[in-house]
Amino acid sequence: MKKIFFPIKDEKDLEKLKIGDEVSIYGKIFTARDAAHKKLIEIIKNKHSLPFEIKNALIYYAGPSPTPIGKVVGSIGPTTSERMDKFTIPLLKIGLKGTMGKGERGIKIIKACKKYKAIYLITFGGCGAYLNQFVKKIKLVCFEELGPEAIYELEVSGFPAIVGIDVNGNNFFYKRRV
Amino acid sequence: MKRIYSDEIIEKVKNTIIEINYKIPCEVKKYIKSAYEKEKEKYSKKYLKIILENIEIAERNKIPICQDTGLPVLFVEIGMDIKIEKGKYRNLDEIINMGIKEGSKNGYLRNSIVSPIERINTKTNTPAVIHYILNEGDKLKITIIAKGFGSENKSLIKMLNPNEGKKGIENFLIETVKKAGSLPCPPLFIGIGIGGSFEKSAILSKYALTKIGDETSEYRDWEIELINKINRLKIGPSGFGGNITVLDLKIETYPTHIAGLPVAINICCWAHRIGSFEI
Numbered sequence: 356m357k358k359i360f361f362p363i364k365d366e367k368d369l370e371k372l373k374i375g376d377e378v379s380i381y382g383k384i385f386t387a388r389d390a391a392h393k394k395l396i397e398i399i400k401n402k403h404s405l406p407f408e409i410k411n412a413l414i415y416y417a418g419p420s421p422t423p424i425g426k427v428v429g430s431i432g433p434t435t436s437e438r439m440d441k442f443t444i445p446l447l448k449i450g451l452k453g454t455m456g457k458g459e460r461g462i463k464i465i466k467a468c469k470k471y472k473a474i475y476l477i478t479f480g481g482c483g484a485y486l487n488q489f490v491k492k493i494k495l496v497c498f499e500e501l502g503p504e505a506i507y508e509l510e511v512s513g514f515p516a517i518v519g520i521d522v523n524g525n526n527f528f529y530k531r532r533v
Numbered sequence: 534m535k536r537i538y539s540d541e542i543i544e545k546v547k548n549t550i551i552e553i554n555y556k557i558p559c560e561v562k563k564y565i566k567s568a569y570e571k572e573k574e575k576y577s578k579k580y581l582k583i584i585l586e587n588i589e590i591a592e593r594n595k596i597p598i599c600q601d602t603g604l605p606v607l608f609v610e611i612g613m614d615i616k617i618e619k620g621k622y623r624n625l626d627e628i629i630n631m632g633i634k635e636g637s638k639n640g641y642l643r644n645s646i647v648s649p650i651e652r653i654n655t656k657t658n659t660p661a662v663i664h665y666i667l668n669e670g671d672k673l674k675i676t677i678i679a680k681g682f683g684s685e686n687k688s689l690i691k692m693l694n695p696n697e698g699k700k701g702i703e704n705f706l707i708e709t710v711k712k713a714g715s716l717p718c719p720p721l722f723i724g725i726g727i728g729g730s731f732e733k734s735a736i737l738s739k740y741a742l743t744k745i746g747d748e749t750s751e752y753r754d755w756e757i758e759l760i761n762k763i764n765r766l767k768i769g770p771s772g773f774g775g776n777i778t779v780l781d782l783k784i785e786t787y788p789t790h791i792a793g794l795p796v797a798i799n800i801c802c803w804a805h806r807i808g809s810f811e812i
Contacts, residue, residue, distance in 0.1 A: 375576070390652060420600045420643040429641055430597040435683045435716050457683075458716040459772060479583050480683070480718035480771055481804040483600040484591035502654045503600075503643050517576065528715060528772055 362411035363452050369474050372518045374527040378476065380489075380514040384413040384455075385496065388434050390504040392442035399445050406497035407506065409451050413476075416456035418503035419493070420483065428493045428509075430483030433457040436475070440464050447471040455516055459528045469524030476516035477527065489514040535612075535671040537812050539620040539628045542673070545810045546632025549677050550605060551640030553808040554597045557588050560746030561722075561805050564780040568720055574775030581720075581770050584803060599804050602642035603679030605633050605661035608743060612670035629675070630659040645682070664736060676743050676809035684717035684802040690735055693794040702727060702796050703759065709798045710763050710779070715772020718802035720780045723763075726797040729787035738799035741783040745805060752784040770803075 361382040363369060372378065385407055387395065398405055416436050420429035436456030443454060444467050452473050457480035468475060478486065492510035499505050519527045565588070569581040591598040607629060622628045637644065637658035646655045668674075689709045693701045706725065713719075722745050726737025744750065760782050769775030780803065789795060 418600060418643065418645075420597045420602055421641040423596065423641045426594075426596070429643070430591070430600040430602075432600050434601070435686070437716055457718065457771070459714055477771070479580060479587070481599045481681070481802055482583055482587040484594065484596045484598055485583055485587035487594075487596060488590070502656065503645065 361413040361453065362408070364411075366472055369452060369472065369522050372474060372521055374518050374521050374525045376518040378516050378518060380413070380476075380511050380516060382511065384415050384509050384511055384514075386415050386417045386419070386507045386509060388416055388418050388504050389438055390501045391498050391506050392439055394498055396442050396445055399449070407508070409446060409449055411450060411452050413453035413455060414446070414451060415509065416454065419507070420503070422493065428487055428490045430487060431490055432481055432483030432486050433478045436460055443467065447473050459526075460520065465520050465524050465526050468520045468522065472522045474518060474522060475520035477519040478514070478516040486514065535615045536618050537615050537673050538618045539622055541812060542617075542628050542675075543632040543635065545812065546629055546675065546677070547636035547639065549675070549808045549810055550633055550636035550642070550679065553677060553679050553806040554602050554640060554642055555595055556592045557598060557804065558746075558807060561780075561803075562588060564746075565720070565803060568770070568777045568780060572770065572775050572777055574769055574773060576773040577770040577775035577777070580773060597640075597642060598806065599681060600643055601645060601681045601683065602637070602658070603681050603806060604646065604685070605658065606678045606680050606739060607661055607663045608666060608676045608740060609663060610666045610668045610672070610674040612668050612672045614671035615673055617673075626660070626663060629663055630661055633657075633659050633661050664739075672811050674809060674811045676807065678739070678742060679806040681718070681802045681804060681806075684721065684800045687713035687717040688738070688797070688799045690731070690795070690797040692731065693796055695792060695794050697794060699755070701794070703762065705796055706759060706798055707762065707766070709800070710768070711766060713800060714768060717800050718804070719768055719772065720770050720777045720803050722780055722801040722803070722805045723782040724799040724801070725782065725784045726799070727784060727786045727794070728789035729795060730789070731795055733787055734795035734797040735799070737785040737787060738797035741785040742799060742801055742805065743807065744783040744785070745781050745807075747783070750783065752786075756782050756784055
């Protein structure tokens, strides 16, 4: 199990990660899914500044269920990453270093990970109750009106994932197929 | 005439929508356990182990199994010898939706329902999708599925030519599962609706998902054959490879027109959240 910290401090931290590596994530990461991505892309198009620091960051494709009283967060598993493919490249261009979700991604994202030296992490689909354990804090960042689709900052400790695409553009899923 | 009161329906719908989101049915768990024991592929086995752990944690800590607490889809079977005392509500739709709304709030379920074009969240997890079936007798039976949409997105319907038969249906099924790949959270449950009209086949495919675990259907041999064919695709749990892509598959049929053969394939993730009650 390799440890990664986000936001990353040094690009070299990502270079040592290879597809299929099991990793545990520490630090601060951001959630965003379909509706939030649409808004982020509009902000970039209008040349305004983003509501959070995207440089060296990790975006987790997730929309948590509400936090029950006395708990840190609700169920918080990944959504299907492929739906975010069309929004990802403009974010990688401005310094996003990692994305995390479930399932395969298109060839454009595989190539973009190589070009922008970013990684894609796969975490465990449908396992929001299990993944809940690794989230220590949740804070609303922006787009509150989107409800579960708002952007949240998560403080994570040991959040588990598998490297799906590495900085050299290798794809975990191709290697698995017969 | 048996009288059934709105308050009782609301209470039972509320409790059921919460319970199915916290606790997976035993049959579903049994399929996953058996997949875990059989699966040899390293990553897939690990995923299945985490799924089992996830199920335990959700049940123990009373937290939804998956953050996508689903679109509520209901099959409501109404006996002809009952009278529903609607109280202050206009109709049964309103009564059922009240139960879903209260359950979603009390159970901390995610509000995932939006207007389709403007994407405005209704903030109640309603309206649910409700299918009514009129039956004989004096019972009201309601089955609720909390349908995850990652897998719903990968479902397809096709109007085959009348002579394409079993082979055509199989090809469409294999094509659909291949195209879905890792995206709908395999290992899957699959409902297939064959016949009727365009919309009838789709409803049948959803209804077939209520029959998961029932090994007595007239098509069981064909169902097993299809399960084996899909598993030879080696997509595996989470798309990580291996021998288990589908956990169970059910077929429902209805007579159709001489000119056609509608086929609907409804894909469901491993987290098949379903429950029912009877009054």
